[in-house]
Amino acid sequence: VAEFRNVSRIYRMGDNEVHALDDVSCRFNAGDYWAIMGSSGSGKSTMLNLLGCIDRPTNGEYYVSGTAVSTLNDDDLSELRGRHIGFIFQSFNLIPQLNVLENILVPRFYLEDPGIGLVERARDIAERVGLGSRTDHRPRELSGGQQQRVAIARALINDPSLLLADEATGNLDTQTTEEILELFDELHSDGMTILLVTHEEEVGKRAEQVMRLKDGAIESVAYNRPT
Amino acid sequence: VAEFRNVSRIYRMGDNEVHALDDVSCRFNAGDYWAIMGSSGSGKSTMLNLLGCIDRPTNGEYYVSGTAVSTLNDDDLSELRGRHIGFIFQSFNLIPQLNVLENILVPRFYLEDPGIGLVERARDIAERVGLGSRTDHRPRELSGGQQQRVAIARALINDPSLLLADEATGNLDTQTTEEILELFDELHSDGMTILLVTHEEEVGKRAEQVMRLKDGAIESVAYNRPT
Numbered sequence: 001v002a003e004f005r006n007v008s009r010i011y012r013m014g015d016n017e018v019h020a021l022d023d024v025s026c027r028f029n030a031g032d033y034w035a036i037m038g039s040s041g042s043g044k045s046t047m048l049n050l051l052g053c054i055d056r057p058t059n060g061e062y063y064v065s066g067t068a069v070s071t072l073n074d075d076d077l078s079e080l081r082g083r084h085i086g087f088i089f090q091s092f093n094l095i096p097q098l099n100v101l102e103n104i105l106v107p108r109f110y111l112e113d114p115g116i117g118l119v120e121r122a123r124d125i126a127e128r129v130g131l132g133s134r135t136d137h138r139p140r141e142l143s144g145g146q147q148q149r150v151a152i153a154r155a156l157i158n159d160p161s162l163l164l165a166d167e168a169t170g171n172l173d174t175q176t177t178e179e180i181l182e183l184f185d186e187l188h189s190d191g192m193t194i195l196l197v198t199h200e201e202e203v204g205k206r207a208e209q210v211m212r213l214k215d216g217a218i219e220s221v222a223y224n225r226p227t
Numbered sequence: 228v229a230e231f232r233n234v235s236r237i238y239r240m241g242d243n244e245v246h247a248l249d250d251v252s253c254r255f256n257a258g259d260y261w262a263i264m265g266s267s268g269s270g271k272s273t274m275l276n277l278l279g280c281i282d283r284p285t286n287g288e289y290y291v292s293g294t295a296v297s298t299l300n301d302d303d304l305s306e307l308r309g310r311h312i313g314f315i316f317q318s319f320n321l322i323p324q325l326n327v328l329e330n331i332l333v334p335r336f337y338l339e340d341p342g343i344g345l346v347e348r349a350r351d352i353a354e355r356v357g358l359g360s361r362t363d364h365r366p367r368e369l370s371g372g373q374q375q376r377v378a379i380a381r382a383l384i385n386d387p388s389l390l391l392a393d394e395a396t397g398n399l400d401t402q403t404t405e406e407i408l409e410l411f412d413e414l415h416s417d418g419m420t421i422l423l424v425t426h427e428e429e430v431g432k433r434a435e436q437v438m439r440l441k442d443g444a445i446e447s448v449a450y451n452r453p454t
């Protein structure tokens with residue numbers, strides 16, 4: 001369970017302030033599948049970055065399973081971030097010097113040595129996202145959509161309980177998008193909590209609930225179908 | 228007029244070959260508006276990179292206004308690339324150390340000093356893409372969609388005769404996408420040749436003609452409406 005209580009994220013530059021998130025309170029329950037939507041600059045990535053413990057609120061508090069994240073020490077925070085949360089970044093953040101397989105395994109580097117079982121798992125996930133034959137290629141040898149799929153695979157290597165996907169299908173064609181969304185449906189059926197930022201209405205319809213942001217605040221919350 | 232005659236682009240890595248473009252012949256006339264579509268990895272960015280003189284064919288020849296690009300000397304090539312072609316990259320390629328206004332002006336740095344008139348023009352274009360109030364921000368202080376719009380503005384600063392847009396709206400919400408496409412409509416009405424790579428069918432419908440690639444070859448060419 002992840003909960004925001006009056007969370008704001010304010011960027012200050014000289015005299016200017018940008019209220020990327022403005023006094024947001026909301027709750028995401030285990031096993032939920034949300035689409036977070038809204039116009040460019042409305043605060044979607046900011047929200048995901050806070051949820052993924054990559055950034056900190058300016059004001060307010062973020063609770064995970066009842067514990068205030070601000071009270072966690074560095075080891076606990078790293079554990080939470082590295083083991084329980086899978087993050088697909090909007091800009092992929094692949095490491096240019098590593099090949100596809102090594103990029104997928106990067107989250108493991110932070111937790112323990114990859115080992116033999118994990119290389120096999122990484123190959124399996126690469127295959128699931130359609131890149132089984134490209135595992136020794138570097139990011140610059142891949143198309144935009146192929147890079148995005150490496151980012152998806154990397155987010156899944158630790159079998160996270162919470163998947164944060166920031167525009168995970170924006171560079172993918174319709175068929176590949178469908179394959180990725182079917183993978184997300186399977187993961188969700190297995191109990192994964194998924195928050196999916198997207199601009200594509202058709203992608204948003206795949207989630208159970210849709211939250212729309214506007215100017216750093218929640219504009220609306222709706223169910224796609226009864227739960 | 229841009230013409231490919233039996234153009235291939237082959238990447239060789241050890242024993243492996245990837246035929247990113249495979250013996251493609253096609254012609255784009257001045258004032259055309261094309262959408263280039265196809266699945267991830269089908270060769271769209273590769274085609275645009277060749278058209279934009281950022282890359283060179285492995286085989287075949289690329290002609291611009293009847294002149295083989297391979298015969299151009301470095302100065303002519305730089306002139307063609309810098310003055311006549313505007314390129315919106317799939318990965319934006321903004322310079323982190325420069326602010327929005329300076330990023331928009333980068334293509335001018337290669338041609339001459341920006342001067343006073345050009346700074347005004349850059350502000351005008353920043354305004355046109357909805358970033359008038361953010362011109363002194365750096366890329367990391369912008370959302371994904373905002374960065375994409377800086378890339379669009381930068382491609383327009385030289386008022387190019389040919390605009391190559393690689394997934395230019397993938398990170399934009401519906402309303403911002405519409406605003407950008409209306410801007411493209413205006414530029415096309417003024418005579419600009421536009422080639423727009425997109426995965427979004429609705430965006431593809433805005434072009435006059437649609438070329439679909441598959442496995443590095445042209446699968447189909449169709450008109451959206453009679454010309």
Ligand SMILES: Nc1ncnc2c1ncn2[C@@H]1O[C@H](COP(=O)(O)OP(=O)(O)OP(=O)(O)O)[C@@H](O)[C@H]1O
Nearest residue numbers: 141142143144145238247267268269270271272273
């Ligand atoms: N530098 C490179 N070295 C090796 N292979 C490459 C290189 N660049 C692209 N490729 C390969 O060439 C093929 C075509 O790539 P391209 O980037 O043109 O695809 P695309 O149609 O733009 O795909 P997407 O929709 O995912 O952006 C892909 O299989 C890709 O992996």
Ligand SMILES: Nc1ncnc2c1ncn2[C@@H]1O[C@H](COP(=O)(O)OP(=O)(O)OP(=O)(O)O)[C@@H](O)[C@H]1O
Nearest residue numbers: 011020040041042043044045046368369370371372
């Ligand atoms: N590091 C930063 N410094 C200053 N302002 C920032 C920073 N990061 C984001 N912002 C601003 O905060 C607002 C929200 O940004 P955010 O990235 O959350 O938007 P978004 O909804 O993800 O947009 P997009 O759909 O374009 O990706 C934007 O106006 C953005 O420019």
Ligand SMILES: [Mg+2]
Nearest residue numbers: 045090370371
């Ligand atoms: Mg974003």
Ligand SMILES: [Mg+2]
Nearest residue numbers: 143144272317
């Ligand atoms: Mg591409």
